[in-house]
Every structure is written in C-alpha cells, then in structure tokens.
Amino acid sequence: MAHISPAVVIDNGSYTTKAGFASDDLPSLVFNTNYILDKSINKVIVGDDEMDKNSQSAVSTLLEDGIIYNFDNIAHNWRYVYDNIDNHNSIDATEFPLVMTEQSWNTMKAKVKTCQIVFEEFEVPLFSLVKNPLSQLYRCGKSTGLVIDVGSSVASVTPILDGVIQTKCSFHSKYAGDFLNLHILNYLKGKVQSVDELLPASYRTASESFKSYYMSTHVLQEYKNLSLNYQVTNLEVYDHKFLDVSDQRNYLENLFDPYLNKLPNINLPEPSLDVPSSQGLTNLVYMAIRSLEASLLPNSDDPRSQSQNRFARFMDIFKQLLSNVLVTGGASLASELPDHIINDIKALMQKYFPTYPFSYHVQQIRPTPNNDNADIWDRQFGSWLGACNLASMLNESDENSSSAKIALDNWFISKSDYEELGEDLILEKFK
DSSP states (O other): OOOSSOOEEEEEOSSEEEEEETTSSSOSEEEESOEEEETTTTEEEOSHHHHHTTTTSOEEOSEETTEEOOTTTHHHHHHHHHHHTBTTBOOOGGGSOEEEEEOTTOOHHHHHHHHHHHHHTSOOSEEEEEEHHHHHHHHTTOSSEEEEEEOSSOEEEEEEETTEEOGGGOEEESOSHHHHHHHHHHHHHTTSSSGGGGSOGGGTTSOHHHHHHHIIIIIIHHHHHHHTTSOOOEEEETTTEEEEOTTOOOTTHHHHOTTSSOOTTOOOOOOBTTBGGGOOHHHHHHHHHHHHHHHHSOOTTSOHHHHHHHHHHHHHHHHHHHTOEEEESGGGGSTTHHHHHHHHHHHHHHHHOTTOTTGGGOOBOOOOOSSTTHHHHHHHHHHHHHHHHHHGGGGOOOTTOOHHHHHHHHTOEEHHHHHHHTHHHHHHHOO
16 A cells, blocks of 8 residues: 655764655755753754854764664654754654664664654654665665765675675774864864864864864865865865965875874774774775675585586676675765775785686666766765665555555554564564
8 A cells, every 4th residue: 555645764874864755856954963962951952053053062972883872862863853854844753654774783772772762752654774785776776786885984895685785794894984084183283283273263162072073074074075076285264264285195095094094192903804893995895705705605515516506606696796886975975985996896806806707897886867966966865865765665656566565564664563563573674
C-alpha cells in the first residue's frame, strides 16, 4: 500500500545534519549537528544562528566515531527538524514516515535506542535506518562497488557485493576532514601572534568550546574550501587583515599518510595492520581489497573444477567492484582527492595484485548529473539523497508496481509492529 505523505529523511553527520522531505531535490535544512545547553534557562539550543547568539556557553557533540552516543540530547536535534522542515514551519511527526541514515558499524544498542525514541517520543508511523554506503551506491544505479567516504570525523572504505555490505572487509579511521583541520590550524597559528586573531572580535571572549566550534565550522572550513581548490596566496581574516599563505603545503597528503607531518602536543597511535583505525586512507583501501580477496578466493582444498569456477567468479566480482569506485563525503570536494584515491588503487593493483588483468580498469562512478552542481551536491548530500531514493518507494502509486510493498517488508518498521515485537523486530530488520 502506497503512502500519501512523503517521508522525512534525516542524515546526522558529525559536522552537519541534513534533513528534508524525500520528495525534495535537496535537503531543506542543513545545520550544525552540535548543540549548546543554556544552563541559565535549562534549554538546549540547536541551529547555527541560535548557537552563534550564545557564544558564552559550552558547545557539546552528539556523535563519536560517526555514530550517535549522546541519546540524552539527540531528540532535540530531531525536534528541530520537525519544527523547521516545512519552510521553517512545523509538522506533526505522527503523520509522516521517517528515514534516518547510519554508519555500517553502528551498534545494535544504538539502533534499539534510536527506535525507542522515534516510536515512543515522536510516535512516527513508519521508520527505517539506511546504511550510508549502500544508499550512496544505489543512487549511482549500482549494487556492487567500492564506496570510499571521506567525511568530517571519519574516513571509511566499504566493499559492497550484490547489495550486501562486506562488513569484515570494511574499515574506517578518524583521519578525515577534522584531522585536516588540525594541520591547517597548526599552520595558521604560525601566521598570527594569537589564534584569537583568526576569530571575529565578538567571539574572542567566547567559551573555549565555542571558539573551537566556530574555528572548525567557519574559519578552517572556509580556508579548506579555498586552499584545496584554488591557488590562494593571501588569506583575508577578520579586521581587514591579510595573511601570506603562499608557503602552504598540500594538506591532503596527511589523509593518506597521517604520520607524514607531526602535530605538536598530539600523539597518534602507532600504526598497525591489526588496528585499521590507525591507518591512513591508502592503507584502508589496501586492507579492504586484501581482505576481500581472502574471502573470495577459492580454498586450496576445493576440488579442481570447483576451484576454477570460484576463481572465475572471484575475477568477475573483483573487476566489477573496481570498475565502480564511489568517492564521496564532504572532504572529497577537495579537487585533487578523488584522483589521488583512484591513482592509489591502480598503484596497489600493480604492486600487490599484478596477476589480475584489470588493474587499469579502476573507474570512479557518479550519479547521472542533472545540472552543473550535481557532483558537488552528491558528494556533500549523497547519504541523504540516497536515503530519499529508498524512502520514495513508499509513495509509488502505480498499481503494477510492488515498490511500496518491498520497502515495507524489507526496510521499514511500523509503530504497531514495534509495540508488538519490540527489540526482536529491530534485530531482524536493521541487521
């Protein structure tokens, strides 16, 4: 049965939250995921403009390692969405299905807690959790591919075969956009007498956590957008002051080799192949490909004919996977990063997999562009847009189409089923 109301889609990222109706081309709300607790009035403040008015208060986070940990206050984030999603007008949560995105390493405990809040506090009629890499790959019209997502707090490499995430071959680390910020901030500190000079005068007496928040989301983000895409030699900061940045380095290299440039007062964990989170982007890709190879190659104990069939199947899967490399995430907007990743994969294939005849067929894929900004939007909003594609199946009104039934049977939980079956249903639907 098709639903008349479009689903609300929420993508909680570590940097920003993207939200809107599944029927929209772009999210109607993009706001910082952090929040402020004003203890004087015991109120949680959400939204960039309101947070900027409360610079004396401490800024707090909701996500760690890409997943929600602060469930005491995440509901305020979601409530802000429902209060503002319709051109800053509120809607009734009980009348609209809800779809949220999640990282593929999200814990079952977090899934259960999320369902508890959306069904018991918001009373949504239908709910689904969609895994980020899968939704982004489907948006490209592919069911097999290698999704490389470089976001704000996490970089991840996820192989997907026939619509199934290969969990044991998926790896992630914290060497992503925020790690670049540390290097850029260290560089800019050498250009000023005090780091406060990089902030507007009105915020130089703000709380330390607000200063860090504003520096990351405004100053460093703006500098990254300029320096990683254009040849910037002078950077204008506040008070009409210019900084000479002609000697800036290529900070992207730190994503691939986190130990290339040492940061003062920051001790990185010793790199180890047994600890994927200690690795840069190149090694994450290598580990994913090597793990996938080990899981797909035929066992030497197999009969000869079976081994040959399995090896042929392995070759076909590997070729398809590496022909569909999706580079996404906000940090991937840096113009050189996608090419760097693709070239690294080619180099890895030549060095470690020389017997495979398709090493030069590594290809980056993208959704079909609708306009000049489509590539930017898909990298920045890819998870949200992909989740919208799935959510829109609920509104399929063609009598000959079974899209709505497929979506309901496979990806959604209804409030009544949740009340009847509870955690057992969550374990089954949101594996």
